[in-house]
Amino acid sequence: MADTASAPAGAPLVVRRARTGDVRAMRDLIEPYVRRRILLGKELVTLYEAVQEFVVAERDGVVVGCGALHVLWEDLGEVRTIAVAQGALGKGVGHAMLADLEERARELGLSRLFCLTFETEFFSRHGFEEVAEQIVDADVFAELLRSLDGGVAEFLDLAHVKPNTLGNTRMLKRL
Numbered sequence: 506m507a508d509t510a511s512a513p514a515g516a517p518l519v520v521r522r523a524r525t526g527d528v529r530a531m532r533d534l535i536e537p538y539v540r541r542r543i544l545l546g547k548e549l550v551t552l553y554e555a556v557q558e559f560v561v562a563e564r565d566g567v568v569v570g571c572g573a574l575h576v577l578w579e580d581l582g583e584v585r586t587i588a589v590a591q592g593a594l595g596k597g598v599g600h601a602m603l604a605d606l607e608e609r610a611r612e613l614g615l616s617r618l619f620c621l622t623f624e625t626e627f628f629s630r631h632g633f634e635e636v637a638e639q640i641v642d643a644d645v646f647a648e649l650l651r652s653l654d655g656g657v658a659e660f661l662d663l664a665h666v667k668p669n670t671l672g673n674t675r676m677l678k679r680l
Contacts, residue, residue, distance in 0.1 A: 516564045516565040517564070518562055518563075518564050518569075518596075518597065518598060518601055519562070519563050519564070520560055520561070520562045520601045520602055520604075520605045521560065521561060521563070522557075522559070522560055522561075523556050523557075523559035523560060523561045523571065524556070525553060525556055527556070527559075527561050527568055527571070528549065528552045528553050528556055529549075530561070530568040530571075531552055531559065531561065531568065531571040531588075532547070532549055532552055534568065534569075534570065534571055534588040534589070534590055535547060535571070535586060535588045537588075537591070538588050543623055544586060544588065547586065555573060555575075558573040558574055558575055559571055559572065559573045559586070560572055560573075560574075560602055560605050560606060560609075562589075562593075562598045562601055562602050564593070568590075569589065569590040569592075569593040569598055570587070570588065570589040570590065570593060570598040570599065570601075570602050571586065571587070571588055571602070572584065572585075572586060572587035572588070572599075572602040572603065572606055573585045573586045573587075573606075574606045574609050574610055574613075574618075576613065576615070577619065579614075580614075580615055580616045580617055581615060581616075581617045581618075581619060582610045582613070582615045582617070582618050582619070583618070583619045583620060583621075584603065584606055584618055584619070584620045585620070585621075587599060587602060587603070587624075599627060600631070603631055606618075607678075607680065610680060611680055615680060616679065616680050617677060617678065617679055617680065618633070618677070618678045618680060619675070619676070619677050620633060620675075620676050620677075621673045621674070621675055621676075622673060622674055622676060623673055623674070625674050625676065628676050628678075629676075631678070632678045633676040633677060633678040634676060634677060634678070635674055635675065635676055636675050636676065636677045637675070
């Protein structure tokens with residue numbers, strides 16, 4: 506999908522599904538956020554395994570952003586790993602990717618989106634609200650405990666991931 510409405514004058518911003526050829530650029534976008542402990546690190550193999558969950562934003566053929574939608578449950582997905590190139594911050598890249606991910610969530614039949622973030626202002630502007638309570642019932646919680654995915658452990662607020670998520674805010678949006 507293309508979104509030129511939020512792109513500044515000049516080259517249009519294009520948001521599209523990620524391809525395997527984008528993975529190294531995605532890793533390069535994510536890495537500065539990992540070093541600042543804003544995002545959890547992902548091994549290159551993990552990015553390849555999850556490439557179908559990602560979108561990228563590109564301008565003039567250069568990848569300037571990436572983000573993913575991960576399905577957690579029948580009605581619930583997580584927006585994760587949104588990263589924007591330093592020079593593209595504040596130029597609508599994050600907005601365009603989030604809009605695309607939300608549309609994909611609706612197409613999949615999801616009615617709620619979760620994120621764990623330090624960027625509370627950004628997500629609040631897009632309809633996410635802070636949540637403190639557990640947002641799934643006990644049966645779903647028990648099922649999600651079986652997942653080996655680190656992001657699901659974060660979602661569940663499990664103690665073994667707390668060092669990575671200290672200070673993050675849990676946010677939810679109803680679609």
